[in-house]
Amino acid sequence: xxxxxxxxxxxxxxxxxxxxxxxxxxxxxxxxxxxxxxxxxxxxxxxxxxxxxxxxxxxxxxxxxxxxxxxxxxxxxxxxxxxxxxxxxxxxxxxxxxxxxxxxxxxxxxxxxxxxxxxxxxxxxxxxxxxxxxxxxxxxxxxxxxxxxxxxxxxxxxxxxxxxxxxxxxxxxxxxxxxxxxxxxxxxxxxxxxxxxxxxxxxxxxxxxxxxxxxxxxxxxxxxxxxxxxxxxxxxxxxxxxxxxxxxxxxxxxxxxxxxxxxxxxx
Numbered sequence: 585x586x587x588x589x590x591x592x593x594x595x596x597x598x599x600x601x602x603x604x605x606x607x608x609x610x611x612x613x614x615x616x617x618x619x620x621x622x623x624x625x626x627x628x629x630x631x632x633x634x635x636x637x638x639x640x641x642x643x644x645x646x647x648x649x650x651x652x653x654x655x656x657x658x659x660x661x662x663x664x665x666x667x668x669x670x671x672x673x674x675x676x677x678x679x680x681x682x683x684x685x686x687x688x689x690x691x692x693x694x695x696x697x698x699x700x701x702x703x704x705x706x707x708x709x710x711x712x713x714x715x716x717x718x719x720x721x722x723x724x725x726x727x728x729x730x731x732x733x734x735x736x737x738x739x740x741x742x743x744x745x746x747x748x749x750x751x752x753x754x755x756x757x758x759x760x761x762x763x764x765x766x767x768x769x770x771x772x773x774x775x776x777x778x779x780x781x782x783x784x785x786x787x788x789x790x791x792x793x794x795x796x797x798x799x800x801x802x803x804x805x806x807x808x809x810x811x812x813x814x815x816x817x818x819x820x821x822x823x824x825x826x827x828x829x830x831x832x833x834x835x836x837x838x839x840x841x842x843x844x845x846x847x848x849x850x851x
Contacts, residue, residue, distance in 0.1 A: 590608075591658030592688060600629045602637065602692045605665065605722075609636055609702055612707040613673025618700075619643045625697060626719060629659075629686070633718045640681070644670075653677045661685040663753055678704035701724035716782040724756045726785050726818040728763070738826030738830040743832070745769040745824065750830050751817050755785070759842040762832060763821035769805075779803045786818065787811040804828050 591598060605624040610617055621642035629694060648666040655663045665679045666679040681698035689695070702708065732753050737745040747768035753761040774792040782788050788818050792805040795825055807822050808815070827847040832839045 586732075586786075593779050594658075597791070599628050600627065600689070602627055602657060602694065602697075605636075607710045608772055609638070611669050611703040611705050612709070613675055614673045615668040616644065616647060618647060618668060618670065618705065622648040626721075627699075634721050635721050637699045639699055640696060643698060646711075648679055650805075651677055655680070659686070660689050667819045675704045686795060693754055715784050716788075717759070717784050724785065726756075726815060727754045728752070728815060729754070730817070733835050734763065734833075736833040737762075737764070737824050739801060740799055741823070741830065742773070742796050744773060744794060744829075751821060759844065760839075761823050761826070761836070763818045763823045766822055768819070769822050774805060777803055785812070788817045790842070792822075801828065812817075
């Protein structure tokens with residue numbers, strides 16, 4: 585018999601739901617397809633990115649080996665773990681499942697699903713396109729809109745970019761970003777770095793650091809030289825961290841500086 589979840593008693597506003605996804609999703613590791621399903625569900629949980637859960641029936645259980653590792657979630661219950669062995673390689677504790685979840689999770693059949701750590705397998709595919717970092721949230725929207733409004737970026741006391749040709753990128757839940765043509769940026773103050781990040785909605789980004797006087801601002805500018813097909817308008821445009829520059833002005837009015845996980849103090 586399952587037990588009531590104590591976490592919900594303390595925080596009744598903590599919502600978790602499973603929602604069916606129409607996409608075929610596949611996971612590859614060690615040269616083997618480990619999971620392949622057209623009956624996926626996405627788990628939406630407060631303050632978490634969405635997570636793909638596979639029906640157990642669509643997973644190569646012959647390549648999974650149970651471990652002694654466990655974890656506890658106050659809202660879902662105790663999770664069991666499996667390692668993957670394929671192609672002569674092992675991914676330790678890469679798969680988890682709530683085999684006897686709390687009552688609230690039994691009501692949505694969580695016990696019939698398992699999930700994979702994104703970065704412990706080699707490749708993820710939605711249909712025939714490889715995806716990166718985490719599942720694409722169908723409720724997230726990105727709009728990239730050209731604007732003639734004057735945009736000015738201040739950094740280290742200098743005007744480092746000024747344009748009337750920016751593209752404003754509006755992304756659900758994130759600050760507005762201002763993508764600027766390189767011709768309108770002080771490229772003489774920028775130096776390319778080896779850093780790169782991946783975004784499931786935009787692609788792989790390249791970075792620059794800015795040097796102004798004796799101060800260097802690491803990886804403060806990024807660009808998508810080859811964005812995903814759904815986001816072509818930002819190709820090769822440059823964007824500054826709103827959180828880290830001195831100020832950004834739009835229409836001559838300073839934009840409120842957001843506080844996000846990218847906020848950083850330069851001293």
